[in-house]
Amino acid sequence: MLGKITNVGEFLKSNDIKPSYQRMRIFEYLLGSKDHPTVDMIYKELIGEIPTLSKTTVYNTLNLFVEHGIVSRITIEENETRYDADTAVHGHFKCEKCEKVLDFVTDLSVLNIQDIKEFQINQQHLYFRGICSDCLKKGE
């Protein structure tokens, strides 16, 4: 569902965000990465091509993206905020061995939750922890 974003500048504009160079590169990096990077990972990756980049800018930009709903924050562990350009509802699995965070597809509408029937739901988060299949194989 993210494949449809061909022009990042236009995409940001259509979400009322002025497409500065930093903002475009940060969003492009999020689009291209599948590892749900932290602020630090984004900063370390981009400082190479944007030598003047400030970590504050990365924070500001990600907060802006979240406010405008084009990026979602993933809080899997305390002290480890991660970001995802895929804002559709999906699950995350964190491997306790290799520390990777993987996506998984699921449909939460089948849960039919009685207790919050009359609540207005704005966000749905699902995350699992355990050992991924790769690490299970290696561990034998």
Next chain:
Amino acid sequence: MLGKITNVGEFLKSNDIKPSYQRMRIFEYLLGSKDHPTVDMIYKELIGEIPTLSKTTVYNTLNLFVEHGIVSRITIEENETRYDADTAVHGHFKCEKCEKVLDFVTDLSVLNIQDIKEFQINQQHLYFRGICSDCLKKGE
């Protein structure tokens, strides 16, 4: 399912935790509270009856409880680690208005997730955000 804990001291012992006074009071407080307190909330509540209590002790004790599997950590928002004496899998709903964290019952086994079929799942977390029914009524 938590009603069965009648003797906190015995319960801690049966989980290989020496039941010191601080540990018992912290666990009792968790059992009696339904608001999934933070370390700060626990500390502020107990300092009244345990004047020598240290915040470090609250941290140490909660980490001990989590390691022994009798308390689970809930990470709903960054910078807001909460604790729950109910370790059964259940959902959490955080109201964006009144900031309360409510439990809801659900059965995740119906999700039938293909992508992680061969993974070993150790923890399952489900949390929603939005507006609770009380705040919805008030907001009209």
Next chain:
DNA sequence: ATGTTAATTTGTAATCGTTACAATTTTATA
């Protein structure tokens, strides 16, 4: 073009939650 204002970026300092660590107190044991 040029000057002026607004928006963005940047760096530093401050804040807050959490942990490290050593000292003190309490508990268990010989």
Next chain:
DNA sequence: TATAAAATTGTAACGATTACAAATTAACAT
């Protein structure tokens, strides 16, 4: 009662995030 082990405590350190003001860049009117 003496000694060792465990638990608690207080302070300092740490890391992620934010506040804030200065510097840079972009936009816009003259």
